[in-house]
Amino acid sequence: MAATRPYVVVFSTTTVDGRIASSTGFSMLSCRYDKARLLLLRGLVDAVMVGASTVLIDDSTLRKRLAPRRSRYLRVVVDGRLRLHPGLRLFREPGPPVIVLTGSEDSRKRRLLEEAGAEVVVAGSGGRVDLAKALRLLLEDYGVRRLLVEGGGVTTYGLLRGGLVDELRVTVTPYVFGAGRSVVDDPGGVGFLTAPEGPGLEPICVEMCPCGRCVHMAYRVLAAAGVAADTPPPVCLSREARRAVDEGWEPVR
């Protein structure tokens, strides 16, 4: 059967109560090994994807990778209403191509981002991005066979709701926020109403992080919709993360 989307891995770092950010947007949870694990995973995929709020709040470049398997790498943002702006580091600093997936027809905002160097792709309407269509475009038009989604919770919810995730990888850190953004978060405040209604998950890896304080877990999503174009990247990566930190590997920027 022909592939309809990339192999999709979601990676998040959470508190014990499943939060990726506090009520003020504070989200610095990762230890150095977890950061290395994420950068190694970036090196194993063709593109990274995040939601617009993550870029607006964190102002991250999504650029660093460790031991990349190929030079081609894309940075993708789901930005339904084109809230991104050229002042963000994603546009100001040099780096791999940026693709903005939108459901907006606003030509002025579109031009601003294109002038800043992004490629703006309409994959939806009325401010909504059709995520299944967007993933198909990434595969067919951009050759993205493995995709790493780094959140946030709203983007992850949309992908899980659409059956578009193959693996959930979560590092649980020894903190509690009690409020804020959850690792999977329905902005409509409804979510999956019962356990069977949500995605079926099968654990495929559990490891104590080399820092000795965090636990990393990976789950395969059962009955994911569509046909993935690639195989899974290696799971957990704690040994590799320890080596990268201990041997002082320098990320590609």
Ligand SMILES: NC(=O)c1ccc[n+]([C@@H]2O[C@H](COP(=O)([O-])OP(=O)(O)OC[C@H]3O[C@@H](n4cnc5c(N)ncnc54)[C@H](OP(=O)(O)O)[C@@H]3O)[C@@H](O)[C@H]2O)c1
């Ligand atoms: N600890 C971690 O691992 C981690 C990882 C990532 C992020 N974070 C934190 O999480 C917070 C942000 O997460 P978040 O859940 O609030 O937001 P998010 O998922 O980063 O972004 C959500 C926004 O992306 C756009 N979007 C996503 N799916 C869409 C769709 N199908 N159609 C149209 N637009 C879509 C929407 O923008 P519009 O509203 O403009 O339509 C939506 O409001 C930040 O504080 C960040 O620091 C933490």
